[in-house]
Amino acid sequence: xxxxxxxxxxxxxxxxxxxxxxxxxxxxxxxxxxxxxxxxxxxxxxxxxxxxxxxxxxxxxxxxxxxxxxxxxxxxxxxxxxxxxxxxxxxxxxxxxxxxxxxxxxxxxxxxxxxxxxxxxxxxxxxxxxxxxxxxxxxxxxxxxxxxxxxxxxxxxxxxxxxxxxxxxxxxxxxxxxxxxxxxxxxxxxxxxxxxxxxxxxxxxxxxxxxxxxxxxxxxxxxxxxxxxxxxxxxxxxxxxxxxxxxxxxxxxxxxxxxxxxxxxxxxxxxxxxxxxxxxxxxxxxxxxxxxxxxxxxxxxxxxxx
Numbered sequence: 479x480x481x482x483x484x485x486x487x488x489x490x491x492x493x494x495x496x497x498x499x500x501x502x503x504x505x506x507x508x509x510x511x512x513x514x515x516x517x518x519x520x521x522x523x524x525x526x527x528x529x530x531x532x533x534x535x536x537x538x539x540x541x542x543x544x545x546x547x548x549x550x551x552x553x554x555x556x557x558x559x560x561x562x563x564x565x566x567x568x569x570x571x572x573x574x575x576x577x578x579x580x581x582x583x584x585x586x587x588x589x590x591x592x593x594x595x596x597x598x599x600x601x602x603x604x605x606x607x608x609x610x611x612x613x614x615x616x617x618x619x620x621x622x623x624x625x626x627x628x629x630x631x632x633x634x635x636x637x638x639x640x641x642x643x644x645x646x647x648x649x650x651x652x653x654x655x656x657x658x659x660x661x662x663x664x665x666x667x668x669x670x671x672x673x674x675x676x677x678x679x680x681x682x683x684x685x686x687x688x689x690x691x692x693x694x695x696x697x698x699x700x701x702x703x704x705x706x707x708x709x710x711x712x713x714x715x716x717x718x719x720x721x722x723x724x725x726x727x728x729x730x731x732x733x734x735x736x737x738x739x740x741x742x743x744x745x746x747x748x749x750x751x752x753x754x755x756x757x758x759x760x761x762x763x764x765x766x767x768x769x770x771x772x773x774x775x776x777x778x779x780x781x782x783x784x
Contacts, residue, residue, distance in 0.1 A: 482506050483541035485632060488533060488556055489577075490518040492714060493603060494546035496610030497576070497636040498522050504635035509536050533559070534566035542632055545575045549722050550583040557587055569595030574629060576617075578602050578657060578719070580726045581650040582733065588646045597621075598646050599629055602653035606700075607714055614638035618656075620649030654730055657723040658741055660697060664720065664761050665744040667701050668768035675779040676772060681705050682783045704762035706780050717764060718757030721748035
């Protein structure tokens, strides 16, 4: 019998499937629970995972449960619901929440779980589904040092970099800072590409000059791979998810009493894209919406110099 903890995983979508696969390949017994899409669940079951019918059942069977969900209301429902984690939890259970979540919600849940002997670790993710499949994500971990020692071997199955950023809740705060930059960059790149096209500087030239300069970055590269090459798979993160994240950033700033002009401005572009039904577009496609607001078809603009 293995002396490794039994792991659960709720939310095996774009990111979660690769993470869960790497936990299985790390030699851990794994329980999974999906949502409407059966494909990733069946994929993991075919590799040896067991499927739980509820979070309550999973909590009774597992020592550590991962959550990889879309937002804090989903996390709250999975933890607090009548068939949720707390309904079936044993003392000593650890919940690792990799969701990009609202830190206020995280801290409230942490208190409720602690009262029942359950520990919460927030470990939101950096990078993309490609790195999730490869097991090389970045993990920003919020927990105490003793809990980090327990969970690091498991997190190490799917993360290439593990950084403890502080106590529980700090991981989600750090992730919001990261996604604040991502949302602001997306808005800035979209505006700049549209402005350039209006004044006669093509998106290709913009990429050629900025990419290798000090202003270039991995985010710039994947963003402009869509803009210039129309590669929809270059940066698979939805506008709806980024819109949620930038709302959480604005709320965090309000709670902290911090003026946040840039975050507020970026939020409006994402809110607009959602309002016109484009929430499931990927973040680099924001450039198309900003282009249209300025009377441009960005696909036509990139074709001019192909």
